[in-house]
Amino acid sequence: MSISELSEQEQIRRNSLAELRRLGIDPYPAARYEVTATAAGIAAEYSEEKQNLQDISIAGRIMSRRIMGSASFFELQDHTGKIQVYIKRDDICAGDPESTMYNKVFKKLLDIGDIVGVRGFVFVTKTGELSVHCKELKVLSKSLRPLPIVKEKDGQVYDAFSDPEQRYRQRYVDLAVNPQVRETFVKRAKIMATMREFFNAHGYLEVETPILQPIPGGASARPFITHHNSLDTDLYLRIATELYLKKLIVGGFDGVYEFGKNFRNEGMDRTHNPEFTCME
Incomplete structure (x- = not known):
């Protein structure tokens, strides 16, 4: 894709990326960033009386x-939620007469969607907002495409990213700007873990069976067809796990189960996907 095909925002962000590198800042550092707190953890653990989390x-x-001027605020979102960060020029630019990290990097080169690391201490502002006072700011990942701006005020959401087509096709954007969607993924993982615990406790064995099969069976559905080059034969993505699970029972197991992908080359709609997970 040429630079002329990019939107104005995308071009500006690529220019900011180049400027960060010119300043000697790696916008995609490979080094691990040590995290000692999360947004939800801070909200649960901080005590204004004890002044902990310093x-x-x-x-x-x-x-x-x-x-604003020499001090600003920004909202930081991690995998547990959001928290306000207070950032002051003199704190993060000590010893730098040009205040590069604040005046250039934070105010001009960072954008909504960028991932940063913050070191500092927790406090409560005069308006009662739980915040992190930033003493050190580190760029962890520069975002080259703008996120939809979802605004929230007094419990009301404005400009929501709600179009179903966009949400399903760009699930990563949906997760980034609609944090409540994450709960669906968390609940699914917990349900699967609970099912595993139940079957394991009752003596069942979790197994894996072939996905590529010479004959699709176990259900009535149109399969996806692929070709095995070494064997020069057509194979089918399984439409069900049933037959191979039954073979394991014939082989002597008292009970087996599998969380596996099935594939059915048929119609699709909001509640039917050609690729789906089945527990059998």
């Missing part, structure tokens, strides 16, 4: 900014 590090995505 040295923490947290990483997440910038979701909004309020840039």
